[in-house]
Amino acid sequence: MWSFTSDARKYAEVAEPFLLGDPVSDTVPLTALNGLRAGSPADDPVLGWWDDGGEVRGAAVRTPPYPLALARMPVEAVAPLLDVLGAPHVRQVHGPVELTSEVARLLGAPVKEVSERLYRLGALDVPDVPGRGRLATPAEFPLMVSWFHAFGTEVGLGETADAAERVAQRTAGRELFVWEADGVPVACAGLSPSAGGVCRIGPVYTPPSRRRRGYGAAVTAFASRVALEERCEQVVLFTDLANPTSNAVYQSIGYEPVADYAHLTFAARP
DSSP states (O other): OEEEESOHHHHHHHHHHHHTTSTTTTHHHHHHHHHHHTTOOOSSOEEEEEEETTEEEEEEEEOTTSOEEEOSOOGGGHHHHHHHHOGGGOOEEEEEHHHHHHHHHHHOOOSEEEEEEEEEEOSOOOOOOSSEEEEOOGGGHHHHHHHHHHHHHHTTOOSOTTHHHHHHHHHHTTOEEEEEETTEEEEEEEEOOOBTTEEEEEEEEOOGGGOSSSHHHHHHHHHHHHIIIIIOSEEEEEEETTOHHHHHHHHHTTEEEEEEEEEEEOOOOO
């Protein structure tokens, strides 16, 4: 049976112990929960858990404007979840591929599907790339906003209206890093706060004119090292499986595949 709340504190009491059972696989719901507890804005958050005989065995989180994030759960819990949420109101879903496949079976083919792979850092192999990594500074705010917009356009998210707010928050939270070459920022990487001992890299962006020089790998490795040395025990990231270059780059610096995920977008329905 599904139960829901909009109260992050109550949700943490009930569902967080389950999510912490596998903080790597459940990195997205855990990060969303941490954000709510830290005061991140979300319109009408939906925080749900699947109770099976008095035991929490599944969870889901929706913090608009972000997709419905599916944590681990039995496949048979998907249909009741969609029933309670109201299928016409489920526009975007992110989660393990065995669960998103069930969503697509129940709702029909999505208008867009992005196949992803979750990676976890093994032994970090820092590439030899000219330049240095550092935190982004407030003075670089306009540049970072433009890069967030460009990243959103490239991955099909469009120019998200909250890019400026996200950059401001992440810069203030020491979550945004740049790789600097010849005194100029040439790539950036975000690093989420630790959730269950796990930090997540993303987004990673290099302007087209600066690509094929190793800057993306360098800034990712730098942020990963900061994470391990100062912030968490494990580091993860998601990649788009349609981009073999990025998958190869991350593996080259020590990231190892964990599981496949998908991000589904459905057409508006009455």
